[in-house]
Amino acid sequence: MITDRETVEATELPSLSVRSYAREARSHTHPFYQLVLPINGHIEIAQDYFTGSVGVGEGVCIAPLEVHNFSANENAKFVVADLLSVPTQLQDKRSPIFQVNAALQAFLSFAEVQLTNYAFDGQEEMATLFQVLLAKSKVGAGTDKRITRVLSHIHCDLGASHSQQSLSEVACMGTTQFKVRFKEATGLSLRDYLAKVRMEKAKALLRNTDAPMLSIAQLTGYDDVSAFSRRFKAYFGQSPKFFKRK
Helix, strand or coil, X not given: CEECCCCCCHHHCCEEEEEECCCCCEEECCCCEEEEEEEECEEEEEECCEEEEEECCEEEEECCCCCEEEEECCCCEEEEXXXXXXXXXXXXXXXXXXXXXXXXXHHHHHHXXXXXXXXXXXXXXXXXXXXXXXXXXXXXXXXXXXXXXXXXXXXXXXXXXXXXXHHHHHCCCCHHHHHHHHHHHHCCCHHHHHHHHHHHHHHHHHHHCCCCHHHHHHHCCCCCXXXXXXXXXXXXXXXXXXXXXX
């Protein structure tokens, strides 16, 4: 994993990496755009026009030469993009927060596995796909911050048993209100959202790692390979072996 770095040569851009940050707040600047997109957990950030928390389902755009302070739990992970340019809608420093749609979130799941295990394989192709998906991003925090906290909690451990009751407590809501707000924020029920992110993560692990099938099953919430295989085939129409890295 790559920890935060102070400078990047222009010849290295665009660049994608997976990073963690420290709890102790730091401050710096860089001569390029930097986008931070949480994979799990959240980052506390302060810049010219925004101070607050950015969690799963959101991203933050830091403009060139903009001084910013940041801190995060050491266990949180982020995809960080260093870019010479960004889509027009992200160039306004007064609106640095943008929404991570379903397609971009699926890409982050893939990128986490690929960049962690094969840091230099297909970087150019990945950066190109990232920019295509980024171009469709909408500015603004589209998700209720209470649900953003829940999404960060879910993505910290996809293998955990995430019940509506336990997650409504994370959101500080009643279960009925939580059910409605979660569907409004994600477009999916909790059950369907968990199935989606678990299956996308499983596919990324199958394609890009040599992890045993049992480990992948357990990481995505299944106690045995048979149950995992049945769910995976029902979701993708192909067995896990079809996607297994050769």
